[in-house]
Amino acid sequence: MPTSTFRVLLWILLPVVPGVCQVSQAADPLDWGPYRVGVRTEVFVDETRNCAITDAPRTLVTEIWYPTTNAAEEYPVNRFADFWGRPAGVAVGHLAMAGFGGSFQKINENFRNVAHRAAPLHDGRFPLLIFSHGNGGLRHQNTFQAEYLASHGYIVAAPDHTGNAAVTVLPDRIVPYNKDTRKAEEQADDRPHDISFLISHLTKLAASTDHWLANRLTPKEIGVFGHSFGGYTSCRAIELDDRIKAIIPMTLAFTVFPDDKEEEANEDGVAGEKENGNEDNKDDGAQENFDVGEICTIPLMVILGDVDRTVDERGNKRSTQYFEQATGARYLLNFKDAGHFTFTEMPQLNPDWGDGVGVERDKEGNVTFTFSDAAEDQRITNVYSIAFFDAFLKHDQNAQAFLNKDHFPEELVYRRN
Numbered sequence: 258m259p260t261s262t263f264r265v266l267l268w269i270l271l272p273v274v275p276g277v278c279q280v281s282q283a284a285d286p287l288d289w290g291p292y293r294v295g296v297r298t299e300v301f302v303d304e305t306r307n308c309a310i311t312d313a314p315r316t317l318v319t320e321i322w323y324p325t326t327n328a329a330e331e332y333p334v335n336r337f338a339d340f341w342g343r344p345a346g347v348a349v350g351h352l353a354m355a356g357f358g359g360s361f362q363k364i365n366e367n368f369r370n371v372a373h374r375a376a377p378l379h380d381g382r383f384p385l386l387i388f389s390h391g392n393g394g395l396r397h398q399n400t401f402q403a404e405y406l407a408s409h410g411y412i413v414a415a416p417d418h419t420g421n422a423a424v425t426v427l428p429d430r431i432v433p434y435n436k437d438t439r440k441a442e443e444q445a446d447d448r449p450h451d452i453s454f455l456i457s458h459l460t461k462l463a464a465s466t467d468h469w470l471a472n473r474l475t476p477k478e479i480g481v482f483g484h485s486f487g488g489y490t491s492c493r494a495i496e497l498d499d500r501i502k503a504i505i506p507m508t509l510a511f512t513v514f515p516d517d518k519e520e521e522a523n524e525d526g527v528a529g530e531k532e533n534g535n536e537d538n539k540d541d542g543a544q545e546n547f548d549v550g551e552i553c554t555i556p557l558m559v560i561l562g563d564v565d566r567t568v569d570e571r572g573n574k575r576s577t578q579y580f581e582q583a584t585g586a587r588y589l590l591n592f593k594d595a596g597h598f599t600f601t602e603m604p605q606l607n608p609d610w611g612d613g614v615g616v617e618r619d620k621e622g623n624v625t626f627t628f629s630d631a632a633e634d635q636r637i638t639n640v641y642s643i644a645f646f647d648a649f650l651k652h653d654q655n656a657q658a659f660l661n662k663d664h665f666p667e668e669l670v671y672r673r674n
Contacts, residue, residue, distance in 0.1 A: 286644040286659055290408030292324035295376035296335050297469075298342065300428060301416075303454045309443055310420040316427055317416040317451055320396045322372055322407040323473075324383060329376035337361075337368035340397045346426035349433075353395075353424045358607040368605055370400050372407070378469055381410075384478035384650040385459060387452050388415035389487030389494075391601070392444075392510060393423050393434050398601045399484060405639040411646065412474060414455055418448050421486070444486075449493040452481060456500055478502065478650040482642065484600055485510040485567070492579065496551050503556040503649040505642055507600050509576040510568050553583040556649040560638060562595030563670075564628070566612040580672070586649065588660060589672040590641060594629040600638055604631045629668070637665050 284290050299319050306315040320340065338361075341350040351361040386406060390398050396415040397403075403413040417425045421444045425432040456479055463474035480503045483491040488506030495501050559580045561573050568576075573591070580589045592599065596613025603614045611617050617626040647656035663671035 284409055286409075286640045286647065286656060289405065290324075290410060290643070292379060292408050292410060293326065293329040293376070294322055294372040294404050294407045295325035295329060295332070295374075295378065296320065296322050296372035297375055298340070301455065301458050303451075303458075306450065306454070308419060308447075310432060311427070311430065315447070315451070315454070316419060317455065318396065318419075318425060318427065319414050319416040319455065320403075321415075322400075322403040322413045324379040324381075324407055324410055324412075325373060325376040326379050329373035332373040332376040335370055335372045335374045337365040337370075339374055340395075342426050345431065349424050349426065349431050354606060356423070357603070358610065364606055370404060372400075372404055378473055382473055382475045383410050383412045384480065384646070385456065385474050385476075386411050386413045386480045386482065386646065387455055387494075388413060389448060389452060389481065389483030389490040390415065390418065390422060391483075391485030391487050392421060394484065394487070394601070395423050398603075400602055401635050402482075402600075402639055402642060406643060406646065409643045409647070410651075412459075412470070414459060416451055416455060418444065418451055418490075420444065421448065445489075445493070448486070448490040449497050452490065452494040452501075453498040456498060476500075480504065480646050480650055482507065484508060485597065488576075492553065493550060495553065495555060501555065503558075503646060504553070505558045505560060505645060506576070506579075507560040507638075508562060508565055508568060508597050509559070509572065509579070511572060511575050553579065553587075554585050556586040556645070557583045558588040558590070558641065558645045560600065560641075561589070561591045562597060562599050562613050562634075563591050563593055564595065564613075564626070565597045567597035583674075587674045588641075588645065589670075590638075591670040591672075592629060592634050592637075593667075593669060594627075595631075595634050596628055599628065599631045599634050634668065637668055640664075 299321060301317050301319055303315040308315040338347055341347045354361040354364055388399055388403060390396055396417045403415060406413050419425045420432055421434070423434050459470065460474055460476045462468040462470045463472065463476065465471050479500050481491045481494055481501050482505035484507045488509035489511055491504045491506040492509070495504060557580065559576055561576055563573070565573060577589065580587055598610055599613030603610050609615050613628050614631055615628060616624045619625050644656045644659045647653040648660055660673065
């Protein structure tokens with residue numbers, strides 16, 4: 258079975274993966290896909306919704322990863338700083354990374370990704386996937402996963418949920434993450450509507466003749482995946498939009514801070530949310546609970562870390578219950594010794610973050626727990642994610658057969674119906 262060494266070698270070899278003109282069937286989920294990857298940053302405006310945070314039409318800065326061609330060689334490989342746009346965005350990015358305990362400069366120098374900025378979109382039509390980030394997260398927090406999916410022939414769009422991202426760099430203003438922008442009930446409602454809007458808007462652009470996405474989407478093959486509060490968003494989105502055919506909620510967070518219990522933002526405007534790597538306060542009195550709502554009737558894959566310090570054991574039990582109540586095809590991956598941030602780019606931002614990244618220490622600095630290898634868990638997450646979406650969006654029988662087996666019994670507990 259491949260080890261974490263496989264991933265290191267993969268990052269070295271990826272830039273020379275050849276492009277493919279035509280792909281007749283889904284590739285092996287264990288391998289990087291047949292396409293090179295491109296990335297662009299777009300800004301989309303929902304004129305039908307007024308944003309309570311900006312008092313203007315709801316605006317979503319959105320990252321899009323997609324299959325590209327061999328011509329990608331002529332375009333620069335994306336840098337971490339590119340996600341932040343104009344100089345003012347880069348400046349606030351420095352503050353945001355400091356809030357996560359990282360150095361923007363070092364992250365920018367060492368950030369591992371393979372997408373080529375603004376490379377041309379490959380010919381053909383591709384399924385659409387929408388990613389929803391966590392509470393106080395970032396649209397590019399799961400770059401490792403978005404790129405892998407795009408290499409297998411998907412167009413992946415990830416918005417900053419304005420006001421609920423660590424920071425949102427809009428064209429006319431910068432929206433920090435703090436208690437004034439983090440109103441739980443509003444975000445729990447805004448987020449799934451963000452997903453539905455993007456589906457509508459992107460399919461409209463794909464039906465046009467003058468946009469770079471023109472004639473590139475298969476509008477009946479749409480999936481959603483998300484992390485933490487984004488996992489919850491994925492579950493809520495299917496209640497609003499029956500165009501979504503499959504979802505992967507990861508480390509679902511059914512709770513967020515109510516206004517009167519929320520931690521204060523630090524002086525940089527980045528939420529002071531970390532305590533032993535925790536994203537949400539675990540005190541019963543400091544959480545606001547959201548019922549995930551209706552039973553899931555479409556294909557579902559739930560991904561959890563069994564020592565998640567953010568949603569803790571209670572949160573994992575609720576996620577497991579959501580899985581057990583689902584009536585469609587369902588899969589549960591519970592990674593051993595993995596935490597909340599195992600399934601994000603946090604290992605690149607701050608390898609000492611905790612809660613799935615690195616180790617835990619007591620007050621004296623002694624190591625009390627070592628988390629699983631996040632790079633290996635991310636590789637496995639990619640493998641199962643592409644098999645799942647290939648099975649239910651591309652209707653690939655080989656992918657379905659792959660899902661019928663537990664390929665990594667040492668790393669996770671695998672359940673399916």
